[in-house]
Amino acid sequence: AQKVTQAQTEISVVEKEDVTLDCVYETRDTTYYLFWYKQPPSGELVFLIRRNSFDEQNEISGRYSWNFQKSTSSFNFTITASQVVDSAVYFCALSEAGNTDKLIFGTGTRLQVFP
Amino acid sequence: ETGVTQTPRHLVMGMTNKKSLKCEQHLGHNAMYWYKQSAKKPLELMFVYNFKEQTENNSVPSRFSPECPNSSHLFLHLHTLQPEDSALYLCASSQRDRNTGELFFGEGSRLTVL
Numbered sequence: 073a074q075k076v077t078q079a080q081t082e083i084s085v086v087e088k089e090d091v092t093l094d095c096v097y098e099t100r101d102t103t104y105y106l107f108w109y110k111q112p113p114s115g116e117l118v119f120l121i122r123r124n125s126f127d128e129q130n131e132i133s134g135r136y137s138w139n140f141q142k143s144t145s146s147f148n149f150t151i152t153a154s155q156v157v158d159s160a161v162y163f164c165a166l167s168e169a170g171n172t173d174k175l176i177f178g179t180g181t182r183l184q185v186f187p
Numbered sequence: 188e189t190g191v192t193q194t195p196r197h198l199v200m201g202m203t204n205k206k207s208l209k210c211e212q213h214l215g216h217n218a219m220y221w222y223k224q225s226a227k228k229p230l231e232l233m234f235v236y237n238f239k240e241q242t243e244n245n246s247v248p249s250r251f252s253p254e255c256p257n258s259s260h261l262f263l264h265l266h267t268l269q270p271e272d273s274a275l276y277l278c279a280s281s282q283r284d285r286n287t288g289e290l291f292f293g294e295g296s297r298l299t300v301l
Contacts, residue, residue, distance in 0.1 A: 076229070105288050115275065115294035116191070117230075122288055163230065172281075172288030173218065173243060177230040 074099045076166050078178035085154050086186050093149040093181045095164030101125075103169035106140065106147045111161040111180070123147060125169070154185045190214045193278050193293035200268065201301050208263040208296045210278030218283040219261040220290065221253060224275040236261060237283055268300045 075098040085091045097106065108120040121131060123140050131138045135152045151158055161182045165175045191212045200206050212219060221233040235243035236255040250272075252264040261278055275297050279290040 107288060109290075109292075115277075117277065117279075117290070117292040119289045119291070167288050173220075173235045173237075173283070174232060175230075175288065175290065179227060179229050 074176045076178035078181050080181045082182045084184045095147045097166045105167045107165040109163045159185045190291050191293035197297050199299045205266040210261040212280035216280035216282045218281045220279040222277040270300050273300045
C-alpha cells in the first residue's frame, strides 16, 4: 500500500532561518511520482514540484530545494532564508507513474515564520 | 479570475438539509476532482471525472453525490450529512493527457454540519 508520512506537525522559525520539512513515503511501485504542494491561509493548494522516481538529482528553485533519496524513501524540502510569506501548510504526496489521478497525501506540516 | 472557483466558500447545514457545492475551472482542463480535507488527516480523494465521466469513486458514502455536466463544472450534492462530514472540500482540475499529476486547486468550501 502507498503511504506518505510527514512526522512534523508544526514548525516555527524566525525569518531568515533555514527550515527542512521531512517526507517519508512507502510504495511497492517501481515507478512513481513525488510532489510537494503549499496551502496558504487562503485554502487552495499550490503545486511546487514533481519528481520522477528515476530522477534522484536534487532540485533547487530560488530559496526552495528538494532532496530525494530513494535509499531512505525520503523527499525532503528545504526553504533557505525563510520569509513570513512562506507561512503555510506544506503537503508531500505520492502517485503511481501510470495513475496520476490518485495522489496520496501526507497529513501536512504547518510552517509558521515569525518576523 | 482565478483558475478554479468554488462556491460557496462557507456552508452551514443541518443533518436533514440538501445543499450543493459548485466548482468551475477556467483552465481548459479535462479532469476534475473532489478532495476532502479534515483536521489532522491526509487529504482524501473522493471523486475523479475525466471528460465528464466518473473514473474514480473512493468508497464515498452515497450521501455525497457528484455531478459533472461538462468539463468545466463539477458539483457535489449533499444530503442527510453527519457531523463528521464537516470539513474543507477542495475541488481541483488537471490536464489529464499531460499525465504530470499537477493539480490546480480551488480555495475550498468549508462545510459545517450541525
